[in-house]
Amino acid sequence: MVTRMVLKHDPNPEPHESDELFVAFANTLSHTRGEPHDDLQDSEALLRWLRARGLLSARGRATEAAHLRRDPEEDARRMDRFRMLRSVLHEVAAEISRDGQPSDESITELNHVLRHGLHYHQLRRGRDGDEYEVSQVGDRLDQARAAIAGSFAHFLADDAPERLRVCANEGCRWIFVDRSPAGRRRWCDMRTCGNQAKVARHRARARAKDSGVPAAAAPG
Numbered sequence: 001m002v003t004r005m006v007l008k009h010d011p012n013p014e015p016h017e018s019d020e021l022f023v024a025f026a027n028t029l030s031h032t033r034g035e036p037h038d039d040l041q042d043s044e045a046l047l048r049w050l051r052a053r054g055l056l057s058a059r060g061r062a063t064e065a066a067h068l069r070r071d072p073e074e075d076a077r078r079m080d081r082f083r084m085l086r087s088v089l090h091e092v093a094a095e096i097s098r099d100g101q102p103s104d105e106s107i108t109e110l111n112h113v114l115r116h117g118l119h120y121h122q123l124r125r126g127r128d129g130d131e132y133e134v135s136q137v138g139d140r141l142d143q144a145r146a147a148i149a150g151s152f153a154h155f156l157a158d159d160a161p162e163r164l165r166v167c168a169n170e171g172c173r174w175i176f177v178d179r180s181p182a183g184r185r186r187w188c189d190m191r192t193c194g195n196q197a198k199v200a201r202h203r204a205r206a207r208a209k210d211s212g213v214p215a216a217a218a219p220g
Contacts, residue, residue: 021151026089034171043068055144093175097166117146169193
């Protein structure tokens with residue numbers, strides 16, 4: 001997992017990381033020198049993540065955890081659904097970086113997730129029969145998944161989708177929203193991935209100089 005360091009009194013501070021829900025979820029899959037690291041390796045980790053972001057209540061998390069422990073097949077299905085959404089987020093980010101817009105197939109996949117998150121509210125009598133309560137009816141995990149997909153859908157519709165980037169560091173591949181004034185960021189963090197790229201270019205020029213290859217022909 002790529003470590004982000006914040007330096008005090010930095011004269012050129014890095015723009016704040018996006019607080020978009022879909023970005024945080026997409027980047028639960030990170031890479032270090034090209035090796036993948038999954039922060040959501042099992043349903044317990046997934047439920048903790050959803051709870052930490054307010055997508056599940058404490059009671060909802062406990063209920064879902066107990067249910068998934070009793071049903072390993074359902075546990076696997078749920079994990080597959082969330083991982084599918086994460087793959088769609090990465091794919092759309094790559095499509096926008098490459099083609100300027102998401103494909104129709106990716107939009108269909110996103111809408112599929114949104115459709116399965118439908119829920120409604122229902123009025124019920126309380127236990128004593130004199131009071132009433134309003135409860136939300138629907139699948140908790142599908143609703144949480146749809147909330148993440150909805151965050152992405154609203155970003156594409158209402159924000160600046162052309163600012164969605166995939167980190168240029170091939171060993172990282174985080175996605176991020178470029179909020180810099182010029183809109184020309186190539187790396188998720190200049191102090192980590194950007195600095196690695198600079199070091200790589202410097203080494204390539206040094207090797208080219210030592211071997212007699214013109215600097216313009218050096219890789220990177």
